[in-house]
Amino acid sequence: MTQIQVGPPPPRSYARLWVSTLLLVVYASFVLLVTMWPQPEQLEFDSIAGRVLRALHNIGVPQWFGYDKLEFTANIGMFVPLGFLLGLALARSAWWVAIFLLPAFSGAIEFTQGIALDERVSTVLDVLSNTIGGYLGLLLAMILRAMIHARDRTKIERELWERRAAAAELQRQNAARAQAAASSHQVPAPAAARIAEPDPVTRVLDADFWETGDAPTVRLPL
Incomplete structure (x- = not known):
């Protein structure tokens, strides 16, 4: 973990x-x-x-x-x-x-x-x-x-929703690859070769979230 x-x-x-x-x-x-x-x-x-x-x-x-x-x-x-x-x-x-x-x-x-x-x-x-x-x-x-x-609250909620949607799409793609590999009796790709699935919620807590420009706003505390 x-x-x-x-x-x-x-x-x-x-x-x-x-x-x-x-x-x-x-x-x-x-x-x-x-x-x-x-x-x-x-x-x-x-x-x-x-x-x-x-x-x-x-x-x-x-x-x-x-x-x-x-x-x-x-x-x-x-x-x-x-x-x-x-x-x-x-x-x-x-x-x-x-x-x-x-x-x-x-x-x-x-x-x-x-x-x-x-x-x-x-x-x-x-x-x-x-x-x-x-x-x-x-x-x-x-x-x-x-x-x-x-407005700031809406931008933050929109950003988190987009990250959750992206993570869900990556999970769907990985599940489809695993199912295709199982149906063709192939060995699944190693974990390192799979598409990384970012956690859309914990990403907000990462140290570089507010430094790399990923943060939708830092003006919320008015």
Whole structure:
């Protein structure tokens, strides 16, 4: 009986963690810069909002969609990437932490605006809109990660099925050769001359399985 050598585990990829964390830090810094700028008139938010509203009204958006509605929508959109990147940076089992981090981050911004920035207006409505946007981004991240996980699982199952099918075909061929040799009263071919029948399951445990490129994926642990 051949001894199975498990070998070292395959290396885990930290590309998702590093990239998402870096982008999260950059975007969070951008959000802080925009929301904590002491003189918002320098950022020309009002003029930009006016041009956007005129463009929206020209294409048929109702007139009741004014500055307040635009600001609420913009606050939602600003936190969607933040929730998305946070959902990618966190471990799959720790996604629930984002449920508390997103409103806490928005609340800290509004609290700081209220006590330290006279030119800023702090409202609970801003916290609500930011939280909605963050939760939408978090939901998108969870859907994306679930899709990738399901795809990797399917690829692994497909690879194992193909190996089992190949092993079954080799067994059928060897059985046919043995039957033909027995019917013609010939001496069966020695074991070394027969086609090797790989074990499709234990092959996954071989030490070189993850090194030779046979592995369908190493991205499964999301």
